[in-house]
Amino acid sequence: MSVNLSATERRVSTLTTRRTVKKEWQAAWLVLAIECIDLTTLAGDDTPGRVERLCAKARHPLRIDLVKALGLEGRRLTTGAVCVYPEMVAPAVKALEGSGVPVASVATGFPAGLTPLRDRLAEIRYAVEQGADEIDIVISRRHVLTGNWMALYDEIREMREACGEAHMKAILATGELKTLSNVYKASMVSMMAGADFVKTSTGMEAVNATLPVSLVMVRSVRDFLEATGNVCGFKPAGGIRTAKDAIAWLILMKEELGNPWLKPDLFRFGASSLLGDIERQIEHHVTGRYSSADRHGIA
Numbered sequence: 001m002s003v004n005l006s007a008t009e010r011r012v013s014t015l016t017t018r019r020t021v022k023k024e025w026q027a028a029w030l031v032l033a034i035e036c037i038d039l040t041t042l043a044g045d046d047t048p049g050r051v052e053r054l055c056a057k058a059r060h061p062l063r064i065d066l067v068k069a070l071g072l073e074g075r076r077l078t079t080g081a082v083c084v085y086p087e088m089v090a091p092a093v094k095a096l097e098g099s100g101v102p103v104a105s106v107a108t109g110f111p112a113g114l115t116p117l118r119d120r121l122a123e124i125r126y127a128v129e130q131g132a133d134e135i136d137i138v139i140s141r142r143h144v145l146t147g148n149w150m151a152l153y154d155e156i157r158e159m160r161e162a163c164g165e166a167h168m169k170a171i172l173a174t175g176e177l178k179t180l181s182n183v184y185k186a187s188m189v190s191m192m193a194g195a196d197f198v199k200t201s202t203g204m205e206a207v208n209a210t211l212p213v214s215l216v217m218v219r220s221v222r223d224f225l226e227a228t229g230n231v232c233g234f235k236p237a238g239g240i241r242t243a244k245d246a247i248a249w250l251i252l253m254k255e256e257l258g259n260p261w262l263k264p265d266l267f268r269f270g271a272s273s274l275l276g277d278i279e280r281q282i283e284h285h286v287t288g289r290y291s292s293a294d295r296h297g298i299a
Contacts, residue, residue, distance in 0.1 A: 001188075003180035003216055012211040012252070019251050026247070027070060027285045030278050031077070033246040034061050037275055038104055038235065038268045040083040042203070048091040051084055055095035058082045061275055062282065069286040076100070079275070080264035081134060085110075086127040093131035102133035104169070108159060111173070111202035113138035117155065124162040134167040135159075136270075138202060141176050144186045152186070156193035169197035169235055169268075172217075175207030180216045187220035191232045201238035203270060208238025211248065218256045234261065237270025243281040246274060 021029050039058045041050060058079040067073060083104040084092050092103045105127035109115035115123075124135055137159045143152035160168055170190035174183050187198045198217055201208035214236050221232050234257075236249055246269060253261040261267045276296040284290050 001181060001184050003184055005180060005212075008180060008212045008215055012215050015211065015251050015255070016248050019255070021247060023285070027282055029247055029250055030243055030282055031062075031070065031072070032262060033243070033250060033269065033278055034077065034275065035080060036250075036262075036264045036267050036269055037061075037079045038081045038083045038237075038270050039079045039275060040203075040237075040270055040272045041088075042083070042085060042106060042110075042272075046085060046088055048088070051082075051088045051091045052095045054084075055082055055092055055099075055101070057275070058096065058101050059099050062279055066279070066282055066286055070282070080268050083134075083136065083270065086123055086130065086132070089127050089130035089132045103131060104134035104136055105130075105132040106136045106138075106171075106202075108137040110136070110138050110171075111204040113140055113173075117158070121158060121162045124159060128162075128164055128166050132166055134169060135163045136169045136171055136199060137163075138171045138173060139186065139190065141173055144172075144177050144182050149185065149189050152189050153193045156190055156195065160194035167196040168194065169199045169233075170195035171199045171202055171237075173202055173205055174200050174209075174213045174217075175205035180212065183213055183216050184220050187217045188224060191220070191224045191230070195232065197233035197235050197268070199235040199237055199270065201236075201270075203238035205238065209236035209240055209270075211252065214249065214252060215256070218252060222257060231260075231266065233266040233268070235268040235270055240269055240271050241273050241277060243274075243278045246278060 041054050061079050078101050081102045081104045082092050086105050089105045107123045107127050108120035172186050177183050190198050253267055279296045
């Protein structure tokens, strides 16, 4: 498999120029984006209190006055999940009890993935035991860079088994894979090994989610479906901060994979600040005025 870089860039350059949404349609797309956010905190100074505040925001992502203005009273509106480190899974599970919002945990030596395999597998099991519904694993980039696809497959299979009933998202760290062909192949191997989602980035690489990389991964999801009949989800993460960004990725999903991939069971954003800007844009739609960004804190 090889990927034509210039053709990929040409395709994504048309996404936001040929398609656009305005006014109440834009507000509707932004509500959809909220439902697909994995609201994330992965900081070294995370505390149970910060995680509890994040979970409160996940339960009620929009202010009550904005919910009323949009006519969404009575509708269950939450983020897609809350994503934390394994040590913070238990506080998140407790804070989200009864909400229906799943808890996702990064694992496997996040973000580098360079700890011994037995430790990475043990970390997955620990997060699952603590109550995580979803596990975001990081692949070994060295296997991709050296073309050792069988080793990559075997490793991800072991991680899939360690996840048990929890959904597994495979983080490719695409900014470190060098070529789009590597991105495509790593996506395919991850899905063959049992990943429920393929995810672009940890958010801590020099280059994180981009539309060209996302297009290649989305095409791999489509090719995998056509070849095997198995459905896989997609999660861009890292650097997606604005409502405009969110709509660009939603357009990508609708055009390349269709409406089923506009729902949180098959599409997620990994983001920490995106929700604040979406809420700000919705407030502008409702009031006609832009508020200060600091009025929309997350945690």
